[in-house]
Amino acid sequence: TGSSRPQRMLKAVQKNATKGDPQSVISAIDHYCRHKEWAMNVGDDKGLILDSVLTEVNPSTALELGTYCGYSTVRIARLLSPGSKLITVEFNPAFAEVARQIIAYAGLQDKVTVVEGPSGDLIPKMKERFGIRYFDFVFLDHWKDRYVPDTKLLEDCGLLKKGTVLLADNVICPGAPEYLKYVRNSAHYESRYYKSNLEYTKVEDGLEKSVFLG
Numbered sequence: 001t002g003s004s005r006p007q008r009m010l011k012a013v014q015k016n017a018t019k020g021d022p023q024s025v026i027s028a029i030d031h032y033c034r035h036k037e038w039a040m041n042v043g044d045d046k047g048l049i050l051d052s053v054l055t056e057v058n059p060s061t062a063l064e065l066g067t068y069c070g071y072s073t074v075r076i077a078r079l080l081s082p083g084s085k086l087i088t089v090e091f092n093p094a095f096a097e098v099a100r101q102i103i104a105y106a107g108l109q110d111k112v113t114v115v116e117g118p119s120g121d122l123i124p125k126m127k128e129r130f131g132i133r134y135f136d137f138v139f140l141d142h143w144k145d146r147y148v149p150d151t152k153l154l155e156d157c158g159l160l161k162k163g164t165v166l167l168a169d170n171v172i173c174p175g176a177p178e179y180l181k182y183v184r185n186s187a188h189y190e191s192r193y194y195k196s197n198l199e200y201t202k203v204e205d206g207l208e209k210s211v212f213l214g
């Protein structure tokens with residue numbers, strides 16, 4: 001059988017990026033997805049917002065839900081301070097395998113742990129498996145109807161602390177209306193919408209940043 005879109009994306013990275021240079025990996029993926037074939041990476045427009053929120057938070061421990069090919073994983077890991085860790089959870093083994101290779105190509109494998117499985121099963125195991133007390137930053141980019149249940153799960157598992165920042169992708173397109181209702185109406189979050197556009201398109205999308213107030 002032929003190659004998959006993630007495998008073609010990996011080939012584009014190996015062909016056009018410089019090993020050990022995260023920015024060149026990001027640029028190679030953006031170029032490929034803008035000019036060759038669209039893919040559901042957070043992309044360069046929303047990526048700049050992700051970068052700015054990350055730089056502000058400077059997390060010691062970060063969680064990403066929904067790795068896909070590792071584009072946002074590389075964007076996050078390249079900005080982490082020495083000794084900081086990123087755990088990224090991916091449901092699809094084929095996506096996880098491509099992501100590990102793209103993360104390694106960028107030279108960021110020592111900062112990132114790619115974990116395979118459904119987020120709902122893995123979140124309750126974060127403390128025992130990875131010695132995580134809490135997360136300073138969470139990037140939600142997986143199934144949009146998992147944003148609310150997984151946010152509640154993170155609260156119930158004591159994985160959020162006062163000041164933890166949740167950043168959710170796609171709150172407009174494909175949309176996460178229940179999630180927006182949840183974080184905007186909860187006294188436990190201070191929420192703000194960052195307007196942008198759907199990766200590689202002119203369609204509106206945006207990121208919702210929600211600070212956990214404890």
Ligand SMILES: Nc1ncnc2c1ncn2CCCCCNC(=O)c1cc(-c2ccc(F)cc2)cc(O)c1O
Pocket residue numbers: 040041042065066067068089090091092117118119120141142143144146169170173174198199
């Ligand atoms: N650990 C876990 N647990 C549960 N589910 C898990 C998981 N790990 C992964 N998944 C399963 C997520 C599958 C991908 C989620 N992302 C998306 O579905 C997504 C779709 C679009 C899109 C927009 C307009 C269109 F016309 C078409 C598609 C854009 C995006 O930026 C998206 O992030």
Ligand SMILES: [Mg+2]
Pocket residue numbers: 040041042141169170
């Ligand atoms: Mg997304």
